[in-house]
Amino acid sequence: MIVKDVLLCASNQVAHANQLNQHTTKLEAQLLLQHALQVDRAWLIAHEYDELPDKYYLLFEALLNRRINGEPIAHIIGYREFYGLRLKVTHDTLIPRPDTETLVEAALTKIPVTAHLNILDLGTGTGAIALAIAHNRLQSNVVASDISQQALNVAIENATNLTIQNVQFIASDWFLGLSHQQFDVIVSNPPYIEADDIHLHQGDLRFEPLSALASGRDGLDDIRRITYSAPNYLNPNGWLMFEHGYNQAQYVAEIMAENGFSQISHIKDLAEILRVTIGQLSKL
Ligand code: GLN
Numbered sequence: 620m621i622v623k624d625v626l627l628c629a630s631n632q633v634a635h636a637n638q639l640n641q642h643t644t645k646l647e648a649q650l651l652l653q654h655a656l657q658v659d660r661a662w663l664i665a666h667e668y669d670e671l672p673d674k675y676y677l678l679f680e681a682l683l684n685r686r687i688n689g690e691p692i693a694h695i696i697g698y699r700e701f702y703g704l705r706l707k708v709t710h711d712t713l714i715p716r717p718d719t720e721t722l723v724e725a726a727l728t729k730i731p732v733t734a735h736l737n738i739l740d741l742g743t744g745t746g747a748i749a750l751a752i753a754h755n756r757l758q759s760n761v762v763a764s765d766i767s768q769q770a771l772n773v774a775i776e777n778a779t780n781l782t783i784q785n786v787q788f789i790a791s792d793w794f795l796g797l798s799h800q801q802f803d804v805i806v807s808n809p810p811y812i813e814a815d816d817i818h819l820h821q822g823d824l825r826f827e828p829l830s831a832l833a834s835g836r837d838g839l840d841d842i843r844r845i846t847y848s849a850p851n852y853l854n855p856n857g858w859l860m861f862e863h864g865y866n867q868a869q870y871v872a873e874i875m876a877e878n879g880f881s882q883i884s885h886i887k888d889l890a891e892i893l894r895v896t897i898g899q900l901s902k903l
Contacts, residue, residue, distance in 0.1 A: 621670055717889060718888045732756060739761075739805045748808060750778060767828070811862075850900055859875065
């Protein structure tokens with residue numbers, strides 16, 4: 620078969636098996652074939668009318684079958700692009716999502732390029748948020764924490780591979796493992812899904828650590844915990860920013876207001892959903 624037909628056929632199969640739209644699965648088929656052939660996207664496009672040798676077709680088919688069985692694309696190819704960075708992803712981390720780029724952008728608006736600020740990313744996982752901020756704000760220093768040492772190992776490997784040096788990694792249950800450092804901006808994409816949400820049993824979420832996804836009955840347990848302690852770790856006028864669920868913006872705003880934050884506002888993700896809430900500490 621020629622490359623173009625292989626991709627089309629694979630895209631249809633993945634769309635059908637996982638109930639995804641063709642736009643998504645076309646990209647997924649390309650990523651799988653790139654991985655099987657160890658080529659980049661430009662090569663694939665330039666060679667779309669080439670005949671695919673059987674040997675490579677078999678390699679590709681093995682990867683395709685894993686995807687058809689629901690395994691996340693990021694686990695099959697071992698990485699995910701996030702904010703222009705290629706991040707290693709394993710079963711120990713959440714798979715970075717485009718929604719979370721909204722949180723990175725929100726943080727960058729509060730960190731001038733020339734300022735020397737201290738930033739904290741709680742629950743860093745692959746290091747996605749911390750590394751994206753550090754890479755774009757070289758004068759600032761980022762501390763990235765995670766309760767999971769396995770996740771931190773992945774984040775450290777990502778920092779090393781990307782030669783990003785203005786990040787320190789710390790094993791910590793939210794703030795508990797931090798010394799009394801003060802930060803200018805605290806960001807987090809904590810677990811925020813309701814414990815009994817059926818989505819936890821669907822799609823990629825089935826393959827990701829539950830501890831990175833679910834947070835109590837209303838999904839807000841960790842956001843409450845973090846917001847309660849954040850004032851002790853923020854400089855006066857420092858910012859706290861969360862990614863949260865599609866229906867949680869108002870609750871997150873209330874939790875922030877109850878804990879001394881003001882200037883609270885929301886930011887929409889690419890799907891026009893209020894995905895990020897930010898607040899500034901009013902401290903004398
Ligand atoms: N955004 C993810 C989802 O809904 C959840 C990530 C999280 O809980 N932080 O699929």
